[in-house]
Amino acid sequence: MPKIIVALDGFSSCGKSTTAKLVARQLHYAYIDTGAMYRAVTLYFYNHHLSLTNPRDVEKALREIQITFRYQPETATNETYLNGLNVENEIRKMYISERVSEVSAVVEVRQAMVAQQQRMGRSKGVVLDGRDVGTVVFPEAELKIFMTADPLIRARRRQDELLAKGELVGLEEIMQNLQKRDYIDTHRTEGPLRQAEDALLLDNSFMTVDEQVEMVVRLADERI
Numbered sequence: 397m398p399k400i401i402v403a404l405d406g407f408s409s410c411g412k413s414t415t416a417k418l419v420a421r422q423l424h425y426a427y428i429d430t431g432a433m434y435r436a437v438t439l440y441f442y443n444h445h446l447s448l449t450n451p452r453d454v455e456k457a458l459r460e461i462q463i464t465f466r467y468q469p470e471t472a473t474n475e476t477y478l479n480g481l482n483v484e485n486e487i488r489k490m491y492i493s494e495r496v497s498e499v500s501a502v503v504e505v506r507q508a509m510v511a512q513q514q515r516m517g518r519s520k521g522v523v524l525d526g527r528d529v530g531t532v533v534f535p536e537a538e539l540k541i542f543m544t545a546d547p548l549i550r551a552r553r554r555q556d557e558l559l560a561k562g563e564l565v566g567l568e569e570i571m572q573n574l575q576k577r578d579y580i581d582t583h584r585t586e587g588p589l590r591q592a593e594d595a596l597l598l599d600n601s602f603m604t605v606d607e608q609v610e611m612v613v614r615l616a617d618e619r620i
């Protein structure tokens with residue numbers, strides 16, 4: 397059976413990764429969380445006290461960083477590894493969310509991540525979620541969805557996610573973080589967040605996860 401590329405882009409905390417993971421499972425495709433890669437780069441910069449504005453620091457980081465995904469049977473998902481260490485939990489924390497958009501606006505960082513994403517998806521049969529998948533990484537993707545949701549609903553979802561991992565963060569702080577990230581992601585020069593012309597808009601404010609997954613799987617089936 398021919399395989400396709402499914403690109404799910406959109407604003408922060410729209411439920412892209414939840415949807416992408418389940419769609420990938422149903423289609424028996426690989427799931428690539430491109431946001432996790434930018435988060436892992438951010439963690440590296442943070443841990444090594446590197447500066448985003450120092451070209452030597454950026455070059456050193458990109459030379460040394462190795463990001464991989466490994467399937468974890470206990471969680472039935474791919475978890476993110478940075479230079480061989482599982483960083484899946486660490487990269488979801490608030491201090492990384494506060495810094496990740498600045499890191500992902502650096503042109504060299506984007507070029508390196510995009511190149512790796514293109515290598516990972518070149519045989520197709522992949523679902524990727526991110527900001528620039530349908531516009532830059534795989535503009536030829538057979539199915540492109542641009543996801544959005546009401547800002548308050550998004551903030552509540554993110555709050556629940558953080559709480560489930562033991563981090564209690566106020567709604568106001570989360571709203572501000574989402575707004576700031578969306579602003580930087582939309583306004584950067586390299587790979588800005590925008591809806592591809594041929595992407596379908598999906599506002600999931602009042603949809604259940606099951607409904608979203610069913611819709612995306614149906615759209616994918618129509619294209620296979």
Ligand code: C5P
Nearest residue numbers: 430431432434496497500526527528577
């Ligand atoms: O998807 P997630 O919210 O984990 O992404 C974290 C951040 O990584 C985003 O706010 C954005 O700055 C960056 N990102 C990006 N391009 C992607 C995926 C994520 O710039 N394809």
